[in-house]
Amino acid sequence: MKEFEREKHIRYFVANLRMLPTAYTETETNRMTLAFFCLSSLELLGALEKEISEQDRLDWIEWIYAQQIRLDSKGLNREHCGFRGSSYSGRAFDPNASETEYIPYDSAHIASTYTALLNLLLLGDDLSRVDRDGIVGTIQCLQQKDGSIAPTKDSLEKDARFLYCACAVSYILDDWRGLDIDLSVEYAKRLQTYEHTFAQSPNNEAHGGSTFCGVGALTLMGKQTEGLINKEKLIKWCLNQQTTGFAGRPNKDADACYCFWIGAALKMVDAYQLVNQENCRGFLLDCQTKIGGFGKTPGSYPDVMHSYMGLAALSLMEYPGIGELEVAINTPKRSIEKQKKERRAE
Numbered sequence: 361m362k363e364f365e366r367e368k369h370i371r372y373f374v375a376n377l378r379m380l381p382t383a384y385t386e387t388e389t390n391r392m393t394l395a396f397f398c399l400s401s402l403e404l405l406g407a408l409e410k411e412i413s414e415q416d417r418l419d420w421i422e423w424i425y426a427q428q429i430r431l432d433s434k435g436l437n438r439e440h441c442g443f444r445g446s447s448y449s450g451r452a453f454d455p456n457a458s459e460t461e462y463i464p465y466d467s468a469h470i471a472s473t474y475t476a477l478l479n480l481l482l483l484g485d486d487l488s489r490v491d492r493d494g495i496v497g498t499i500q501c502l503q504q505k506d507g508s509i510a511p512t513k514d515s516l517e518k519d520a521r522f523l524y525c526a527c528a529v530s531y532i533l534d535d536w537r538g539l540d541i542d543l544s545v546e547y548a549k550r551l552q553t554y555e556h557t558f559a560q561s562p563n564n565e566a567h568g569g570s571t572f573c574g575v576g577a578l579t580l581m582g583k584q585t586e587g588l589i590n591k592e593k594l595i596k597w598c599l600n601q602q603t604t605g606f607a608g609r610p611n612k613d614a615d616a617c618y619c620f621w622i623g624a625a626l627k628m629v630d631a632y633q634l635v636n637q638e639n640c641r642g643f644l645l646d647c648q649t650k651i652g653g654f655g656k657t658p659g660s661y662p663d664v665m666h667s668y669m670g671l672a673a674l675s676l677m678e679y680p681g682i683g684e685l686e687v688a689i690n691t692p693k694r695s696i697e698k699q700k701k702e703r704r705a706e
């Protein structure tokens with residue numbers, strides 16, 4: 361069996377954290393999330409503290425806070441608070457820029473708010489400068505009458521991903537005022553298909569990514585029992601997606617990211633022991649590339665998302681040398697544990 365290339369992975373993530381290859385240009389607005397994949401991977405590899413200088417750590421915390429849109433004193437921007445995905449508009453580099461002013465097409469995004477909070481925790485920040493009331497109020501505005509969540513005000517993309525992000529943000533802040541839990545559970549029920557697993561939106565096809573989001577949202581809300589329509593059948597569907605690794609849905613090839621998305625869903629419903637871990641491990645090790653990182657399939661070029669998911673999937677099977685994950689929140693346990701301890705001490 362192939363070796364686990366720890367040192368190469370560390371070099372890969374450090375390099376991508378500093379400068380992404382040009383192929384990522386079109387994903388500029390998601391820079392917050394791309395940074396999360398690199399920071400979280402280095403933490404899982406136990407290398408974050410050693411590889412990141414104190415100055416970089418402090419600078420990056422400042423960059424993240426510069427992406428925050430805070431609630432203004434009159435509450436006029438209450439639909440737009442949280443974190444932007446990047447400083448692409450240039451406004452975040454302007455020392456005179458307002459912390460509260462909302463400019464169209466430059467609003468916070470619920471997915472960026474989620475990964476910004478995780479990045480702050482990974483960098484050892486205590487979230488004391490996070491505008492909690494602003495974020496909670498915005499989640500309230502983003503939740504629709506049917507319980508779905510829009511990622512930004514007026515966005516037409518209202519699906520399982522953003523319900524998950526809203527639950528994750530509420531969980532991290534330990535503040536659930538933004539979400540109507542009953543309505544959210546009802547929506548999560550409507551996401552479940554005739555195969556009893558989750559689709560991206562009601563009446564769509566079951567999918568591995570949405571299954572992670574749906575099971576994750578219910579787990580974070582503490583509503584698995586009420587929300588899962590048929591847990592046994594959901595487990596069966598998930599297990600049926602495994603060949604060597606996992607595919608995202610029937611008749612597709614195995615892909616490193618679904619070893620995490622579906623593996624994590626199985627872990628959250630206490631069924632991970634039913635996975636053929638030897639096959640999954642072999643597939644993931646074959647997805648490693650010569651320059652470090654993981655491709656989505658053996659032989660494909662690496663990207664930071666599949667590389668993080670490869671490590672996260674190996675973490676599910678307690679692979680030696682990889683840290684433990686808090687699975688429902690999809691982040692290394694160590695970074696979220698510190699925050700929980702501080703919360704208890706308050």
Ligand SMILES: [Zn+2]
Binds near residue numbers: 656
């Ligand atoms: Zn994939």
